Amino acid sequence: MNIPFRPVFMVLLAVSAAGLVLGRAQAGDDEYFPPVTDPATLSECGSCHLAFPPSMLPAASWKRMMADLQDHFGDDASLDADTTAAITRYLVANAGDASGYRGDILRSLPRGAAPLRITELPKWVHEHDEVSEAEWRAKDVGSKANCPACHVDANKGYFEDD
Amino acid sequence: MNRIVPPLLLALTLGLGGHAAVAAPPAALIGGYADAARSADPAFTAFSAARGETLHRTRFAGGKPDTPACTSCHGDDARQAGKTKTGKLIEPMAASVSPARYADPAKVEKWFKRNCTEVLGRECTPLEKGDWLAYMAQQ
Numbered sequence: 001m002n003i004p005f006r007p008v009f010m011v012l013l014a015v016s017a018a019g020l021v022l023g024r025a026q027a028g029d030d031e032y033f034p035p036v037t038d039p040a041t042l043s044e045c046g047s048c049h050l051a052f053p054p055s056m057l058p059a060a061s062w063k064r065m066m067a068d069l070q071d072h073f074g075d076d077a078s079l080d081a082d083t084t085a086a087i088t089r090y091l092v093a094n095a096g097d098a099s100g101y102r103g104d105i106l107r108s109l110p111r112g113a114a115p116l117r118i119t120e121l122p123k124w125v126h127e128h129d130e131v132s133e134a135e136w137r138a139k140d141v142g143s144k145a146n147c148p149a150c151h152v153d154a155n156k157g158y159f160e161d162d
Numbered sequence: 163m164n165r166i167v168p169p170l171l172l173a174l175t176l177g178l179g180g181h182a183a184v185a186a187p188p189a190a191l192i193g194g195y196a197d198a199a200r201s202a203d204p205a206f207t208a209f210s211a212a213r214g215e216t217l218h219r220t221r222f223a224g225g226k227p228d229t230p231a232c233t234s235c236h237g238d239d240a241r242q243a244g245k246t247k248t249g250k251l252i253e254p255m256a257a258s259v260s261p262a263r264y265a266d267p268a269k270v271e272k273w274f275k276r277n278c279t280e281v282l283g284r285e286c287t288p289l290e291k292g293d294w295l296a297y298m299a300q301q
Contacts, residue, residue, distance in 0.1 A: 049248035074226065076276045080268075146249030 035157040038090040040083055049145050050154055055103055059095035060114035119144045187264035187295045198288035214297025217290055224283025232281055240301040256301035
């Protein structure tokens with residue numbers, strides 16, 4: 001039997017190239033956090049700050065946060081009971097440890113920890129150690145909660161270095 | 163029955179007064195505040211856009227230090243967008259620019275409660291809310 005090596009080689013090459021690309025997309029997982037799609041979460045959380053992707057915190061964090069919206073980092077962000085419950089359900093269902101698997105950003109976090117600030121995650125601190133105090137204080141940054149100031153596609157879930 | 167009519171009339175007058183072309187906050191919303199303002203003070207006659215503007219621009223000492231005034235986040239010009247402390251854009255408050263803003267009374271109440279607490283350190287009175295809305299309706 002006469003095997004047509006050239007076409008077979010081309011197919012193999014294409015498959016391995018695809019594998020590389022896919023592998024890359026997966027390696028980039030720690031920079032992609034699926035953005036909020038729930039309309040209530042998007043409008044209620046997103047009217048004051050970027051609606052942070054739920055996978056950035058464990059479920060226990062979201063429960064803790066949503067239980068005290070009256071004092072939300074010093075601001076009154078309280079909502080009616082139904083809206084609060086619905087948003088909590090969404091955040092918990094999509095939390096970083098929702099599937100039992102802890103994403104890269106949570107892996108550095110002690111088990112059982114329920115931080116309220118994404119900026120206190122060891123992984124976050126490590127990823128931002130090259131940002132200077134002057135850069136944080138810049139007029140169009142202003143707050144560490146202002147992700148889109150540097151991560152221009154943060155609204156779409158992309159948090160790569162810019 | 164009799165008690166409901168005057169506030170409704172007043173609301174209609176306020177809603178349409180002088181700026182028929184501008185999308186004013188819904189009459190029912192203003193009417194509710196007018197009703198409450200009259201309960202608090204029988205001498206109440208009408209909301210004042212001028213008082214609303216003063217409220218909007220005054221720097222208060224009772225709230226959070228980084229947000230002494232409405233204008234701390236909403237900016238000096240109600241027809242322009244503002245910005246939250248976390249860098250999020252706030253659509254203009256002027257009814258002429260953001261006509262849909264005041265359509266949902268529950269939403270308006272939610273923001274009055276939050277923002278008055280932050281800026282004044284207390285909830286706003288119905289009179290203050292009505293005055294402020296009158297100012298925004300005029301902008």
